[in-house]
Amino acid sequence: MQHEHRMTVQRTLFAGPDPRVVPGMYVDADLARIRPERTALRLEPGAVVSTNTYFGRFAASYWQRYTAVTDVRLTLHHACGPQTLLRLDVVASDASGRRRPLQTREITCQGEVSVDLEIRRFVDGGGIWFELTAIGGGAQISEVTWSVPAPERDRRISVVMCTYDRPAEAISTLLTLGGDAAAADLIDAVHVVDQGTRRVEDHDEFHRVKSLLGDRLHYVTQPNLGGAGGFNRGIRELTRSGECSTDIVVMDDDILCEPESVIRLSAMSANATRPILVGSQMLLLSETYRVHMTGEWEALDELKAGRPSANGRNGLDALTDQQDVRTDAGWNGWWSCLLPAEAVAAVGLSLPLFFQWDDIEFGIRARKAGFPTVTLPNAGVWHADFHLKDYNDWTRYFSWRNAMIVSAIHGRFDPKQISGVVAREITQHIVSMQYGLAETFLLAVRDFISGPSVLHDGGQAKLGELARLRADYPDTVRVDAATGLAADPPIVVKGPDPQRDRLDQVLAKRVVKQYLGRLAPGRVAISAHDNRWWHVGLFAEAVVTDSSQTGVRIRRRDKGIAVRQARELARLCLELRRRGPELAEMWRSAVPELTGPDNWQRLFDGE
Incomplete structure (x- = not known):
């Protein structure tokens, strides 16, 4: 019998990449009765553990909506004491959060257990997770994976990071990403575009990054062209030959990176029935359990970057509320977002907007070209809180x-x-x-x-x-x-x-x-x-x-x-009302030239 080739699309982890992350993002249990490690969990006698958590759940609704995958396999390795019975309950929810049992296993001794689960009855929402109860003695589980039949095409990824005067943060993100063997194994190239005066290559730990990534690391410097210029330089390097052989994950330098999220973005892209942009949610660095926005759309008539999608939530507490109801997204921030190779080839580069809205504009243009955005609810990275940045700032000009x-x-x-x-x-x-x-x-x-x-x-x-x-x-x-x-x-x-x-x-x-x-x-x-x-x-x-x-x-x-500013404002508003259609046409007609490779290359060359 021929062995079925499967793809790991998710790992169950029991601890975050940094001590700042609250444990409840990964496992829900009495911490006095468990000993969590990154990929293993020790349960004391009587311990009850649930993975109905932000990173613990399998986003079944999104897999049913965007892929043709019909089943997922949960596999875990276990070791139990001689008097231990380890009860495994696999549970699902629906769009309203109601729970329903899927399977129950009673485990003893040591070995591996696999549970095959159908991905059905999740169109409007719901996830899958598992719960463990150690009865009579202690137990340990490790190497917990969720896998699906391997797709025909093996999609690889390249990472593009834009950085400006944050060498320590960039180094930390690169080491975290490169230090996770499973995530690093998916990566063909990492392009670091340094636009600052305090260079990443001058940091004491840069040699460790080079050692981890080897010839996959591509480090370039250029004038400061903002986030748009940094990201597009990396994308340009990957598409210079006229085509891109990998999906591209764009990533900020100052995030607290969860490498597992990169695996989940890549897995969703690889199994999607059509090319889609797959984005990580933004989690707050000051409150590591809080989600900035579960999914968002632009509000162009109001000149606002984001409003919650239908069923979307702003500031969700992931320790108390799970994202059961499925939502959609018009775009995803480039703190961490996968751009499929097909979309990059069809849409090209983004507008040279320097700072803010370049990711939104690209997402809109991609959507119009037939490449929607999915903001995956169990994939997140931590980013500096927007609400802790004062509104009265030079960045308001660009916004x-x-x-x-x-x-x-x-x-x-x-x-x-x-x-x-x-x-x-x-x-x-x-x-x-x-x-x-x-x-x-x-x-x-x-x-x-x-x-x-x-x-x-x-x-x-x-x-x-x-x-x-x-x-x-x-x-x-x-x-x-x-x-x-x-x-x-x-x-x-x-x-x-x-x-x-x-x-x-x-x-x-x-x-x-x-x-x-x-x-x-x-x-x-x-x-x-x-x-x-x-x-x-x-x-x-x-x-x-x-x-x-x-x-x-x-x-x-x-x-x-x-009075002077009010008069100037009145004059400008009158001009907007008088010339509105003309201004819109002027900007629309300029898009091909502004986003074209020749214009971007001119900017990269400092001309």
Whole structure:
């Protein structure tokens, strides 16, 4: 009888890649009665263990939806004491989270046990996991795998990492990835694109990376072209011959990497009925059990990067809530995302947007070309929390400008709608006395209107321009709390939030109050939690805590600046309304040239 060739698509791990990760992401048990290691688990007598956890579950719903695989095999090695009975329960859930038993085995002695499970009745949601009970004595399990019949095509992967002045973080990620034998075995090449002044190759541990990866490591340096330039340089290197022989996993340098997630992305891609982008979820570094967004779509009419998908969740606690109901995604962040070779060949490179929205735009273009995105609910990497980054930052320029560009190319770009969104957003900054932030947004709108030539240099010159622009506004400067709060201003807490259908009316009232100076006198202190424009706009001077909790910013009413910015905003909004269709067509027609290999090569060469 011919031996069936199978592919391991998932391992059950019992501990994370770093002590910061809470154990409950891998195993649910009384920690006093188990001894978890990365690939093995020791159970004390009476221990009860469940793998109904973020990394422990098999995402059955996604496998039924996107692959033709009809069964999965759970295999584990076990060693039991002479008086031990190890009970194995395999359990499934449905879209509502209701559990249903699949199989039960009673295990003794030492050996290997395999359980074949059908992947059916999971279309709308549900997962599969197993539970163990050690009865009478102790036991150990190890080398737990989930496998499926091997697909006809053996898909390999290459990794592209973009890095800028984070040599220690990049080294850590590379060592974690290269140090996992199962993940490293899938990788044909690792392209590290270093755009910083503190080089990765100068780090003391770089020799270990070279030793692990050998000739698979390709290290290049280039001018700082942002995340878009770094990722696209690696993709360009892999496709220079005109085709790509591997799927490409793009990956940030500053993540806490779970190599198992790379295995799961690759397995889903290899077994999918058609080429799909497969992304990791972003988990928070400060709360290693929390999911940033389970799945998201762009909101182009609102110029917003992400909104939860249908059935999606923002800030989900993975220790208490499992992602049973299946959701979809319009795109996936490039903190870790697999791009199938077919999509890269068909879609090409992304727009040279320098920072933010390049991954979103690529995902939209790929989707339109027939390559959807799947955000896999049991594949994640940990990334610095977005909510701990202050909104008043130079990056807002790129976020806003690029949002307008992508909306013009791929959205309805209704002039009335877009100009309304622009007017509302910037007016909120003005009334909350964030004049430097308002000026940052105004520059973004002006540059969008100026057309595709603003992307000519890939974004490098804009960094210096933004630094000079923002230096003119004291409210952009973060100061330490002892200095900013030296006068002991009283803390004021915001009241109830305005009703959504009354926000524009409240904004108009704040504009009038700020213009006439009918504001609460004196300096007040406002926490980051209470930092809302409708609250800050009631005062003439406010010391507002930075979202990063590293300091405060001092905001003071300046009628002259506010009036000037309001006039500029009105002029720009009128131009958006008048020239909306023309601007959209201008940007759409520029896409082939902007994303073309010749334009990117020019940028890589520093021209």
